[in-house]
Amino acid sequence: MCGIVGYTGPRQAYPVIIKGLKRLEYRGYDSSGVALWRNHKIDLYKKKGKVADLEEIMIGKDVSSNLGIGHTRWATHGEPSDRNAHPHLSASGRFAMIHNGIIENYAQIKNELVKKGYNFLSDTDTEVLLNFVEDIQKNNNCSLEEALRIALKRVSGAYCILLIDSEDPETIIAARKGSPLVIGIGKGEHFLASDASPFIEYTKEVVYVNDYELAIVKPDELILKNLGNEKITPYVQKLDMELAAIEKGGYDHFMLKEIFEQPSTIYDCLRGRLDAAAGMIRMSGISENIDKLINAPRIIIIACGTSWHAGLVAEYIIEELCRIPVEVEYASEFRYRNPIVHPGDVIIAISQSGETADTLVALEKAKENGAFIFGVVNAVGSSIARISHAGAYTHAGPEIGVASTKAFTGQLAVLMMMALKIAQEKNTISKERYQMLLNELADVPEKVDAILKNATLIKDIAETYKDAKDFLFLGRGYSFPVALEGALKLKEISYIHAEGYPAAEMKHGPIALVDAKLPVVFIATSDSYHEKIVSNMQEIKARKGRIISIITDGDSVTPTLSNHHFTIPPANELIAPILNVIPLQLLAYYIGVLRGVDVDKPRNLAKSVTVE
């Protein structure tokens, strides 16, 4: 979703901002723009399309400036266009604003402003907020900071705002509620952005701004305040992120790089936690809260998209190993219904970005009802990580490709360790089974590596099926959520319609779709459901469907039923989802590329969904 960048300091602001906006492209956007302070006025440049299109209109312009703000916009109010792109200028031209989020009561405020004679040049809620701020500033003859504070008390919705003033050559005023904002602290300079990637090469010292906080940022001064105008001491943290982590490193796409990183990201996730030789799992977030976890009457998992699929796998594993009832909820549904949450209930929040608005609000709601929140989050310092009572990071590193890959396998690894640890403490697992699963988990990075060595086989399969109109993905048990994930990946980055289904449920409806043109992907590795899924394959074969199967190395029967098959190293069925998803990620990737889709930034999608 929208990305924001701001700079104040001795450097030229424009190149810092443009490079920063490119780093934020992964979030998804449809237009971009920049505002630069120059000679007591604000120069505004904006363009529909990519940041590269913005750069083109800037050729030959004098962009020298030490203060600026830039934005990538993911359209909510008003179509993607030059005039709706941010930044916006206030009616007098004095102030410029960029905004990530949605002002829900903008229509009402706009009516009031229209009655006062304001005209609007765009369809955006942002321009309404900006003119509202200007109106307050003029009527009260107060500072911009004060005007913003008054305005924010009236607005409902979510925002991260950056504001500059043509009468102030060095200050950026920022505010946040519900949309992320991180400030990089340099020597005599400050950087502001939606995440730290735009300024990682300049500084590793950061302050994460919290909801309802306002920042007044000058080159050598950072003042944080709450909306009550009380100063807050900024909490400076050190970033553990290198530039290489946000670059492609020789791969054609971030998605491919992230798929191939999985042996090391899973290893990093297990490192320091899983000690198979000693038969131990060390997770401080679990140990420190073990009573709450083993006595939980139930666990509710809240997530969206791919993270929700990881939650479904976790449901099966936790119920199997820990014997605690688990419910898996779409955050967007949970937040709007009237769910029953009791004190003592444990909520596991799963999120790669840690900023997904639906998940965040759902958690706030559960927290108000007394639930204990355990976050399984990838982005360090993100909102969901901070709202959680305890948690475990997935340590997959920055995930830039819109389609989540390494974050998913990281989530599965963390959730598996959590289940094992809780089961051991709760005494619901035998010593032998515990040790066997620990050993199996420790072997995962090597097995993922072995799968990736055969990636070209998947490329060949992709070539065969790239023109299909529809796909069906079928799995049973632990492989059912993997089928859902395979279908989601394909939809997102190839634009082919795909459905994931429990294989046995297929005969209750989707089987009507099967004909000689329909590719059906079976996740059919050796597990306790194997015979059953082989019967389901027979049913598809009998109807001339084209079968692609993901099977266990050594299985000689299933290939005879399949048009194509891909083998996975043998693994316990609880561990297998981490392995089985890899060929499905590759299949989606190669089909997407063969169909000419921009797989890292597929249409309409945003990496971090910060609006509801």
Ligand code: M6R
């Ligand atoms: O950052 P989160 O894990 O909270 O994001 C949830 C979904 O938006 C995300 O998984 C989405 O479905 C991905 N595009 C899937 O590839």
